[in-house]
Amino acid sequence: xxxxxxxxxxxxxxxxxxxxxxxxxxxxxxxxxxxxxxxxxxxxxxxxxxxxxxxxxxxxxxxxxxxxxxxxxxxxxxxxxxxxxxxxxxxxxxxxxxxxxxxxxxxxxxxxxxxxxxxxxxxxxxxxxxxxxxxxxxxxxxxxxxxxxxxxxxxxxxxxxxxxxxxxxxxxxxxxxxxxxxxxxxxxxxxxxxxxxxxxxxxxxxxxxxxxxxxxxxxxxxxxxxxxxxxxxxxxxxxxxxxxxxxxxxxxxxxxxxxxxxxxxxxxxxxxxxxxxxxxxxxxxxxxxxxxxxxxxxxxxxxxxxxxxxxxxxxxxxxxxxxxxxxxxxxxxxxxxxxxxxxxxxxxxxxxxxxxxxxxxxxxxxxxxxxxxxxxxxxxxxxxxxxxxxxxxxxxxxxxxxxxxxxx
Amino acid sequence: xxxxxxxxxxxxxxxxxxxxxxxxxxxxxxxxxxxxxxxxxxxxxxxxxxxxxxxxxxxxxxxxxxxxxxxxxxxxxxxxxxxxxxxxxxxxxxxxxxxxxxxxxxxxxxxxxxxxxxxxxxxxxxxxxxxxxxxxxxxxxxxxxxxxxxxxxxxxxxxx
Numbered sequence: 078x079x080x081x082x083x084x085x086x087x088x089x090x091x092x093x094x095x096x097x098x099x100x101x102x103x104x105x106x107x108x109x110x111x112x113x114x115x116x117x118x119x120x121x122x123x124x125x126x127x128x129x130x131x132x133x134x135x136x137x138x139x140x141x142x143x144x145x146x147x148x149x150x151x152x153x154x155x156x157x158x159x160x161x162x163x164x165x166x167x168x169x170x171x172x173x174x175x176x177x178x179x180x181x182x183x184x185x186x187x188x189x190x191x192x193x194x195x196x197x198x199x200x201x202x203x204x205x206x207x208x209x210x211x212x213x214x215x216x217x218x219x220x221x222x223x224x225x226x227x228x229x230x231x232x233x234x235x236x237x238x239x240x241x242x243x244x245x246x247x248x249x250x251x252x253x254x255x256x257x258x259x260x261x262x263x264x265x266x267x268x269x270x271x272x273x274x275x276x277x278x279x280x281x282x283x284x285x286x287x288x289x290x291x292x293x294x295x296x297x298x299x300x301x302x303x304x305x306x307x308x309x310x311x312x313x314x315x316x317x318x319x320x321x322x323x324x325x326x327x328x329x330x331x332x333x334x335x336x337x338x339x340x341x342x343x344x345x346x347x348x349x350x351x352x353x354x355x356x357x358x359x360x361x362x363x364x365x366x367x368x369x370x371x372x373x374x375x376x377x378x379x380x381x382x383x384x385x386x387x388x389x390x391x392x393x394x395x396x397x398x399x400x401x402x403x404x405x406x407x408x409x410x411x412x413x414x415x416x417x418x419x420x421x422x423x424x425x426x427x428x429x430x431x432x433x434x435x436x437x438x439x440x441x442x443x444x445x446x447x448x449x450x451x452x453x454x455x456x457x458x459x460x461x462x463x464x465x466x467x468x469x470x471x472x473x474x475x476x477x478x479x480x481x482x483x484x485x
Numbered sequence: 486x487x488x489x490x491x492x493x494x495x496x497x498x499x500x501x502x503x504x505x506x507x508x509x510x511x512x513x514x515x516x517x518x519x520x521x522x523x524x525x526x527x528x529x530x531x532x533x534x535x536x537x538x539x540x541x542x543x544x545x546x547x548x549x550x551x552x553x554x555x556x557x558x559x560x561x562x563x564x565x566x567x568x569x570x571x572x573x574x575x576x577x578x579x580x581x582x583x584x585x586x587x588x589x590x591x592x593x594x595x596x597x598x599x600x601x602x603x604x605x606x607x608x609x610x611x612x613x614x615x616x617x618x619x620x621x622x623x624x625x626x627x628x629x630x631x632x633x634x635x636x637x638x639x640x641x642x643x644x645x
Contacts, residue, residue: 382511400494409494411489
């Protein structure tokens with residue numbers, strides 16, 4: 078996204094680039110955004126409307142900053158540029174500073190809250206590996222798929238559809254995967270105390286960031302310079318691009334808000350499983366007899382309205398928020414010719430991400446972001462396995478005509 | 486407008502809206518159904534939350550019908566525990582507990598995304614098996630008749 082032309086032009090006294098946006102789509106998206114909020118408030122309750130609005134802010138932020146894990150990891154692996162990864166690590170660190178102490182309190186606002194903790198075992202290892210591989214083929218991770226699909230990428234609609242399918246299949250197999258070796262959840266906050274848990278998490282994140290700095294300096298001699306924005310003030314707010322670091326901090330804050338409002342951290346892929354199960358059920362598939370969909374939480378989600386499911390409603394908010402952001406940026410739904418091989422990669426990537434996320438107790442948001450911020454050891458296993466999977470996925474991209482370790 | 490996929494996105498939006506509306510109206514007013522019995526276990530891992538392996542905690546905790554407020558005005562017509570009565574003939578308590586090894590209240594846990602532990606949190610610092618006064622559903626606990634806690638005390642020394 079580096080663009081120095083605006084800065085150079087302004088230095089010569091040239092005017093700021095005009096703020097243009099797709100008026101029709103922006104107006105429609107804004108109306109839809111507000112209308113859906115009101116419908117949810119009426120159909121469910123105000124609490125659920127707030128959950129949806131949180132999703133909307135997330136979608137707006139993710140799109141305007143292009144805050145994607147997939148691209149950031151690929152830049153690190155291919156170009157040895159770590160700015161995107163470091164922004165992600167900072168985001169997780171900021172969230173952890175709040176999460177771990179809040180989780181230790183247990184009910185900071187009166188209602189109990191719980192973190193994203195999960196066993197550390199084979200299912201996380203295999204699932205995250207699959208997810209990391211899939212995200213490079215699919216073109217986006219959990220949040221990336223949502224905001225790019227919402228922003229108008231037809232290819233990502235394919236990824237999203239197969240993501241839902243993969244998540245559904247994952248629910249059928251998860252009981253089997255859970256019989257494989259695993260140790261109980263390890264919460265760093267419980268092991269080291271809240272302060273110790275925060276310190277250990279921050280040190281570990283700092284070490285990973287340091288590794289990215291060392292790699293980048295060795296490859297390029299210096300860290301990537303951050304170019305001056307082409308817009309400032311309100312035009313930049315509405316049109317983007319938003320700064321990575323600032324957006325990362327905002328996303329961390331919104332995850333804390335999610336934790337306090339819903340009682341659990343931000344997650345994405347459970348919603349995909351619910352959508353897949355409901356669609357399958359509508360076509361006569363007896364998912365209500367599957368073991369997973371008889372566990373209390375999933376059963377409740379399956380039998381209740383999808384608007385009563387926090388994760389689903391937040392996902393809706395992200396999709397519509399991203400659509401609004403894209404329209405404001407003048408970039409909504411560009412018609413781009415997508416080769417068949419690329420569509421196949423999108424489908425395969427989506428299935429792998431959906432299935433892998435189900436096994437691994439979440440995606441980059443639920444397991445990596447929320448997991449590590451909650452002080453869960455499984456989040457770190459997820460990180461390592463998914464990054465490894467990503468490297469393999471990058472290597473496989475050229476099979477589908479996509480850029481791999483070497484540019485096409 | 487020929488360089489934009491407005492038609493595609495319009496169609497997707499309408500289809501999704503229709504599906505969500507249909508789902509909402511189908512489920513919003515339905516009585517909370519009894520949860521179907523888990524599939525008979527051919528071995529471990531059928532997802533039974535009442536596994537014997539989870540003897541240290543309240544086997545009903547993660548599956549507490551109090552989360553869906555059967556004691557409230559919109560409560561179910563029958564015993565919401567009926568679907569997974571650990572005292573039943575097949576004893577679903579025999580199977581491995583997918584929730585035993587990890588926090589059933591975790592966000593990404595298959596056992597609870599909408600936080601079944603919300604009203605009384607078995608994952609909180611306090612004892613989830615605390616006396617009835619701290620359990621808002623205790624007075625009319627629909628689990629009472631089929632209380633798997635009755636035969637043995639999960640709230641003993643090993644209780645969470």
